[in-house]
Amino acid sequence: xxxxxxxxxxxxxxxxxxxxxxxxxxxxxxxxxxxxxxxxxxxxxxxxxxxxxxxxxxxxxxxxxxxxxxxxxxxxxxxxxxxxxxxxxxxxxxxxxxxxxxxxxxxxxxxxxxxxxxxxxxxxxxxxxxxxxxxxxxxxxxxxxxxxxxxxxxxxxxxxxxxxxxxxxxxxxxxxxxxxxxxxxxxxxxxxxxxxxxxxxxxxxxxxxxxxxxxxxxxxxxxxxxxxxxxxxxx
Numbered sequence: 371x372x373x374x375x376x377x378x379x380x381x382x383x384x385x386x387x388x389x390x391x392x393x394x395x396x397x398x399x400x401x402x403x404x405x406x407x408x409x410x411x412x413x414x415x416x417x418x419x420x421x422x423x424x425x426x427x428x429x430x431x432x433x434x435x436x437x438x439x440x441x442x443x444x445x446x447x448x449x450x451x452x453x454x455x456x457x458x459x460x461x462x463x464x465x466x467x468x469x470x471x472x473x474x475x476x477x478x479x480x481x482x483x484x485x486x487x488x489x490x491x492x493x494x495x496x497x498x499x500x501x502x503x504x505x506x507x508x509x510x511x512x513x514x515x516x517x518x519x520x521x522x523x524x525x526x527x528x529x530x531x532x533x534x535x536x537x538x539x540x541x542x543x544x545x546x547x548x549x550x551x552x553x554x555x556x557x558x559x560x561x562x563x564x565x566x567x568x569x570x571x572x573x574x575x576x577x578x579x580x581x582x583x584x585x586x587x588x589x590x591x592x593x594x595x596x597x598x599x600x601x602x603x604x605x
Contacts, residue, residue, distance in 0.1 A: 383542045384483055387551030388494035390573045393504050394471040402469040413447035467503035475592040480513040489540040492517040495526045528560025554578050558585050
């Protein structure tokens with residue numbers, strides 16, 4: 371899918387979602403789970419790849435608590451007690467961040483935006499200790515100007531407050547912000563309601579039929595975000 375955009379004005383700040391936008395969450399978790407279960411008896415699962423697929427299905431892009439995911443997966447493996455699931459969950463909490471992977475072009479895009487004089491922020495839903503570990507593992511603390519995590523902020527996307535708060539911390543108006551994210555509801559609808567320009571990076575999601583509007587641009591890679599921003603500048 372190529373990029374698709376509407377005409378827009380020069381923007382002084384670019385905000386990003388974290389999971390499945392800058393951080394390749396699914397690939398990172400898959401890598402961790404493959405290692406975690408690589409030396410375990412897999413029970414009814416035909417192989418490690420099958421188990422990983424089931425784990426990702428249960429995880430549902432992070433919408434299901436990991437305690438639940440591990441409880442179900444260990445039951446399906448035929449493991450005899452809750453202690454095993456809890457031990458695996460604690461291993462995830464302590465070590466999953468070590469497998470953090472960025473999407474291709476992340477660093478290059480952020481450096482280009484900084485060199486171009488843009489302010490950069492991240493707005494992420496999730497638990498602070500989990501999101502912060504991924505953030506630091508990808509060296510994002512060196513690449514962005516601010517970050518907001520919903521648990522710390524006590525509000526979450528699509529609530530317009532967390533978007534407005536991010537703009538205030540960058541000392542810009544919401545209308546001067548571009549927001550890049552994968553979720554139509556949390557990212558695109560939330561940023562649009564806050565008065566920001568929207569760039570959708572689907573990463574496997576589909577646009578809801580109930581939405582009678584479209585994002586200002588749709589891209590398939592982070593490299594295309596740079597193309598869109600540069601084209602808006604020329605206009």
